[in-house]
Amino acid sequence: MNAVAAHRPDGDGRSSVSLAELIALRARVGRARMAPTPSHAARSGQQSSRLYGRGMDYAESRVYQAGDDVRRLDWRLTARSGKLHTKLFQEDREGCLMILLDTHASMRFGTRRRFKSVQAARLAACAAWVAARAGERVGIMAFGQVDALLRPRSGARGALAVCGALAEWDVHGEQQPERAEPLSDALLRISRLLHGANRVLLISDGFSCDADARQRWLALRQHVGASALVVADALEQSLPPSGRYPLEHAGERYDVVLHGERQRRAFQQTLGAGSARLGQLAQSTNTRWRNVDTQTDPLTAVSAVLGSAKGAR
Numbered sequence: 264m265n266a267v268a269a270h271r272p273d274g275d276g277r278s279s280v281s282l283a284e285l286i287a288l289r290a291r292v293g294r295a296r297m298a299p300t301p302s303h304a305a306r307s308g309q310q311s312s313r314l315y316g317r318g319m320d321y322a323e324s325r326v327y328q329a330g331d332d333v334r335r336l337d338w339r340l341t342a343r344s345g346k347l348h349t350k351l352f353q354e355d356r357e358g359c360l361m362i363l364l365d366t367h368a369s370m371r372f373g374t375r376r377r378f379k380s381v382q383a384a385r386l387a388a389c390a391a392w393v394a395a396r397a398g399e400r401v402g403i404m405a406f407g408q409v410d411a412l413l414r415p416r417s418g419a420r421g422a423l424a425v426c427g428a429l430a431e432w433d434v435h436g437e438q439q440p441e442r443a444e445p446l447s448d449a450l451l452r453i454s455r456l457l458h459g460a461n462r463v464l465l466i467s468d469g470f471s472c473d474a475d476a477r478q479r480w481l482a483l484r485q486h487v488g489a490s491a492l493v494v495a496d497a498l499e500q501s502l503p504p505s506g507r508y509p510l511e512h513a514g515e516r517y518d519v520v521l522h523g524e525r526q527r528r529a530f531q532q533t534l535g536a537g538s539a540r541l542g543q544l545a546q547s548t549n550t551r552w553r554n555v556d557t558q559t560d561p562l563t564a565v566s567a568v569l570g571s572a573k574g575a576r
Contacts, residue, residue, distance in 0.1 A: 365467035469541030
């Protein structure tokens with residue numbers, strides 16, 4: 264867990280990320296009925312079965328972890344690096360989930376329960392705990408206000424590291440000037456930083472989705488299984504009722520007064536433009552995706568796209 268995130272005052276879980284809440288999601292995932300992950304080629308985006316035997320094809324080596332079979336030590340790499348490494352074979356290759364998190368200023372908005380940025384962090388943390396329980400490594404890359412990468416790690420340590428990064432990035436992003444990065448650029452970057460990942464989960468409100476993103480998304484899907492969670496506020500999803508809406512942007516507060524249906528519809532379409540674009544991209548590329556509002560249970564949404572939980576007991 265990141266020391267900065269661990270020692271700062273915890274967020275309120277509404278406008279700022281609560282590290283305690285992200286860690287507590289571990290218990291919810293632990294109570295979920297988990298479906299076995301099907302055996303699949305790594306390119307399909309599913310982890311292969313963890314069967315042991317002789318005559319299997321060598322896949323890769325990684326740093327030794329407690330519980331690894333000492334008979335599988337990679338002595339040559341150990342000698343070169345000075346650190347113990349274990350050989351992995353095709354049939355017991357670890358699954359690896361990389362989370363791509365949107366941290367643009369547009370995510371710091373919400374009218375129901377919590378900001379989109381807070382809901383996005385809850386979704387990312389839940390995905391990390393699901394991956395850890397499934398025996399996968401998990402890492403995360405942020406784009407937008409925050410440009411950062413947490414390399415994949417295994418087990419609870421990996422999920423805790425993701426939670427700590429989410430809490431720290433939330434504070435860091437709030438303190439940064441507005442910075443824009445097209446989704447296409449972020450997809451190109453993560454495609455070069457997969458580190459053996461076989462699944463990618465995008466979490467975004469879609470406002471960064473640009474014209475080149477579709478082609479980059481298709482290119483990414485040639486190598487990994489890719490899914491998306493599109494985070495949206497209630498005002499972005501449905502026609503708002505007539506009334507006065509106090510809003511704040513870049514430190515300035517102002518009121519938006521909505522009366523006629525045409526005015527209300529134009530307001531909703533403007534606010535919902537990002538989620539509409541990203542949803543259209545997902546549909547047109549046959550991507551597994553879900554719209555997620557700021558009140559949705561994160562485990563339900565994550566399970567829908569990662570397909571690794573069957574509800575809670």
